[in-house]
Amino acid sequence: MAPALPQYWWILAITTVAFCLSAFGNGANDVANAFATLVAARSLTMAQAGIVSVIAEFFGAVVLGSRVTDTIKNGIIGLDRFRSNPAALLVAMGSAEIASATWLLTATKLGFPVSTTHTIVGALVGAGIGEQSSITWEWKEGSVSQIAASWVISPLMAVSAILFATLKYALLIETPGAPSLEDLGAGVACGIMFGTFFGVLALSHVFFRPYFHRVVILADPRIRPWHLPLGPLLWRENPPLYFPGKETMLVDHYQSAHDKTSTDGNQPSVVDQNTSSTGTGMVASETRTPKQVPEEGNAPGDLEGQSAAANLRPMKRQPEPEERFLGPTDHLPLYHPRRMGSYVVYFLLQGVTRDCVTHSSAHLGAVHSKAPQYDNRIEHLWTYAQVTSAVMMSIAHGSNDVANAVGPWVAVYETYTTGEVGEDNDTPVWILAIAGLLLGLGFWFMGHHIVRALGNxxxxxxxxxSYAMELGAAITILLASRLGLPVSTTQTLTGAVVGVSLMNLDLGATNWRQLAFIFLGWVLTLPCVATIAGLLTAMSLNSPRFD
Known part of the structure; x- marks a missing residue:
């Protein structure tokens, strides 16, 4: 079928390039929200988070993504002025896509965690003004006034502080000798496990309990997640382990991230695992971490007598990718195969091999030192739930926010093909697949900028x-959506981080300078992206024509 407006093929081509950049920037900025706290807490490395994000975003976009996309996001601008001149819609949507891509990539590079929804809405507002179309300013769903209100509503609604307070006072600082499930009695235990929970708890008892006992209590360095199917065999003194590991999975989640010997974090160093850190690179004068017990032996039979806290695996700080990949071949000519290969490896891996945890700020080190440190064994148990919640948020992002990048392109494509302006347009599955892949690749190559900004x-x-932050943000978004309140994933997660930080009961445990920097990015989003889109639209529609 021939397109109805073939003379405007160049607008479709430019919009397609802008769409790819917009989806890439969306992934670099918004996808990082789901994984920033995960990486900062040392539950996953950047490379692991990158692999998970590519899979989760692609799955969410293709399998759960909407097959119908609103032509005009939330009815921000009217369509009446475009019905008699469909070509003007091509220009407006193309300009909005370009403006969105430009701002998302710029904000990501600067470390501004911004809302992609607000970005595309701001671009549409600017395009509407440039085309002299009507703009929805009054208070209604998706209006500009609601977006401005969400700067305050989203962070304040985050319920993460309540969740973390529950974890803190019920688990983390629980007094020794608290009754366990076995001490509650058969009647209470049966009541708890009754119904749908019975099967889940049975599986946990058979498989997860011996696994975590060996990982957390015995600190057996040989155990890995693929040993879960062994179940009861893990209770043996010498279980039949296949592909055993060489070091414990217990990570020191409170290992100092402050490196005062390097200003750029490029120099690798390892913090002594037998010292307690205050977060400033100095040894603590008071013990807030579990007491360490000398090892009694390395044989499996001696594992019961070892302290898991004394066998924490320190996180080694790797060199930055410039030094790691390009440094070894710097002395070779540019045309040398090894040096050319090092540039290829650097290009592919530089985004997921950067150190997003280490910092050289004395101020940030002082902020970290005021946060209480809890037992790393308990912290390790929550890494599994934390990873699961992050994956769910990533899938949800791929299914919902993919429309922010796809919407304008679909409007241009449908108008170019049919010559008519429609309220809703069918979204081809293949474009959702491309968008989903670009979302994941955006995080892979540029997500480290936002991980640093929203992390430690x-x-x-x-x-x-981190688990309280992610779950609290998810609950807040669901509740707000149900109530019709304007919220942003980025802003809600930021509010969740602040809420959990305030549970340290010390205002000094929060970096207010960084929060001010992030808030500045929120405020700049609408005017900046609207200005870009408005100028592009106005110049395109009013430029001289040579027919």
């Missing part, structure tokens, strides 16, 4: 804290 730069993070 605000407060000291750990698995329990």
């Amino acid at each position: 730069k605000i407060t000291q993070l750990s698995p329990t804290r």
Whole structure:
């Protein structure tokens, strides 16, 4: 079928390039929200988070993504002026896509975690003004006034502080000798496990309990997640382990991220695992971490007598990718195969091999030192739930926010093909697949900028804290959507981070400078992206024509 407006093929081509950049920037900025706290808490490395994000975003976009996309996001601008001149819609949507891509990539590079929804809405507002179309300013769903209100509503609604307070006072600082499930009695235990929970708890008892006992209590360095199917065999003194590991999975989540010997974090160093850190690179004068017990032996039979806290695996700080990949071949000519190969490896891996945890700021080190440190064994138990919640958020992002990048392109494509302006347009599955892949690749190559901004730069993070942040943000978004309140995933998660940080009961445990920097990015989003889109639209529609 021939397109109805073939003379405007160049607008479709430019919009397609802008769409790819917009989806890439969307992934670099918004996808990082789901994984920033995960990486900062040392639950996953950047490379692991990158692999998970590519899979989760692609799955969410293709399998759960909407097959119908609104032509005009939330009815921000009217369509009446475009019905008699469909070509003007091509220009407006193309300009909005270009403006969105430009701002998302710029904000990501600067470390501004911004809302992609607000970005595309701001671009549409600017395009509407440039085309002299009507703009929805009054208070209604998706209006500009609601977006401005969400700067305050989203962070304040985050319920993460309540969640972390529950974890803190019920689990983390629980007094020794608290009754366990076995001490509650058969009647209470049966009541708890009754119904749908019975099967889940049975599986946990058979498989997960011996696994975690060996990982957390015995600190057996040989155990890995693929040993879960062994179940009861893990209770043996010498279980039949296939592909055993060489070091414990227990990570020191509170290992100092402050490196005062390097200003750029390029020099690799390892913090002594037998010292307690205050977060400033100095040895603590008071013990807030579990007491360490000398090892009694390395044989499996001696594992019961070892302290898991004394066998924490320190996180080694790797060199930055420039030094790691390009440094070894710097002396070779540019045309040398090894040096050319090092540039290829650097290009592919530089985004997921950067150190997003280490910092050289004395101020940030002081902020971290005011956050209490809890037992790393308990923290490790929450890494599994934390990873699961992050994956769910990533899938949800791929299914919902993919429309922010796809919407304008679909409007241009449908108008170019049919010559008519429609309220809703069918979204081809193949474009959802491309968008989903670009979302994941955006995080892979540029997500480290936002991971640094939303991670340890605000407060000291750990698995329990990060889990409360992610779950609290998810609950807030669901509740707000049900109530019709304007919220942003980025802003809600930022509010969740602040809420959990305040549970340290010390205002000094929050980096207010970084929060001010992030808030500045929120405020700049609408005017900046609207200006870009408006100028592009106005110049395109009013430029001289040579027919």
